[in-house]
Amino acid sequence: MGDSDWRPFIYGGLASIVAEFGTFPIDTTKTRLQIQGQKIDPRHVELRYTGMVDCFVKTSQQEGIKALYCGIWPAVLRQATYGTIKFGTYYSLKSWIAANRADGGSIEHLPTNTFCAAFAGGLSSAIANPTDVLKVRMQVGDEKRGLVRCFGEIYRLEGVRGLWRGVGATSQRAGVIAAVELPAYDACKKRLTPALGDSPLNHFASSLIASLGSAVASTPLDVIRTRLMNQRKLKGQVVKSTEKIYKGTIDCFLQTVRNEGFLALYKGFVPTWLRMGPWNIIFFLTYEQLKILY
Template sequence: MGDRDWRPFVYGGLASIVAEFGTFPIDTTKTRLQIQGQKIDPRHVELRYTGMVDCFVKTSQQEGVKALYCGIWPAVLRQATYGTIKFGTYYSMKDWIAQHRADGGSIEHVPTNTFCAAFAGGLSSAIANPTDVLKVRMQMGDEKRNLVRCFIDMYRLEGVRGLWRGVGATSQRAALIAGVELPVYDACKRALLPALGDAPPNHLAASLLASLGSAVASTPLDVIRTRMMNQRKMKNQVAKPSERIYTGTIDCLLRTVRSEGFLALYKGFIPTWLRMGPWNIIFFLTYEQMKQMY
């Protein structure tokens, strides 16, 4: 790509921010559904919502419509870093490797695309983890202060580990989503080119197909990382017997399944899928239009 190497990074970041604004209320309902029903966390034992629509309605009625967008600014900050690094790294790595293959990049190489996508997703989500932690807590109504003040207080009370709480599950989830979503999108887009051309209908159909696969694959890890991020562990504080903290991804997985059953790993699946579909549609349509305009 030569002197245009910066463009996938800029396009990816801007398109991610646009998509985040368009689908954030669905993400809020997903987070609240995933948090509720935890038998080890006294704050969230109660099942307050029966589903996505019930959560949407109750949140709007009890806390106001504005509550559905609580956490939008750390989410935008996350996309400005995560989206920029993820999509820019993926397309740059993919193109660079394609240029050095024997076929010169004329054939889509699925294993290469999957590796590049998973690497880009895991790396970018690890870097952006502090913004994700704050987003989750604000969506639950635990944080309502100034964005900068929230970050400072979280670091002061919980230390560096607090900022990167759940980073393992977050990186694994992001790598899994990207490893499924981006190669599937590229493959579907190329397969549909003869019928639909490189046009919005093609981008729309490829986005929908990519969303379903990534939602099924990633929801269990999404539940785990959301629960881990929502837990607090203050620096130099010994936990009380009644306060149990997940020690890692496996611990959270096992405790969730033992106390709530396997289907608990798919809490919030409907809003996850319903969000991924529109999110990917908005993202890829915006991304593709930017590519054509500039």
């Protein structure tokens, strides 16, 4: 940070966009699995899909392959902001702290890395929240308009708050993912370097291990933030006594567990992990190669 090195920000944004394109259909199935079966939302009470493969096949057959990439542009826009800020802040901040620590220790210091990752994840996710809302709405299939028109419609009907719906759960989820994923990747990479060297095989194995931990830790918050983002509350609208909505993260958590059981918090876990694995592999391989190129 002290030498104003912007390369981690640029590499993080570019690698995030590449990874997003490669894994987006899996993310679409995850989102659709997470919003189904809600007792309080009449639009999504029905259990339409039995799992990831069934969701993938039915969506392709009923709506076309293109539907699996519905929401890709807000997702790319999200990664251009979220990925750039998250990875750039993490790598720059931990380098700066390591350089200024009194003990002059190694840059790979677990408590420092965990703090930097959680801070970077939460901050970047909060800033990029409107793009996440757009992505979720388009993935569910309710929004057929383009990116700009969808953004305008949400702002017109729901106001600024509509674009930051679910920001609490989103930031918490991103903080948890980053706090587990980034230090785990760095620790695994360091541990495997004597045997594998700083090689693509090392980057592959480290990113796969880091993905499992982050998927287990983050899926409940991912379910909650997806449901919060997908619900609509129009400006000036008085909620009817017969109409139920989630009031926030805790209320969504309690109602989901009460109405659907604890395992409902892990709806979409398989596609979450199967997406995180390839996503991280593509990201870290791309990121490491960009470091070598420049």
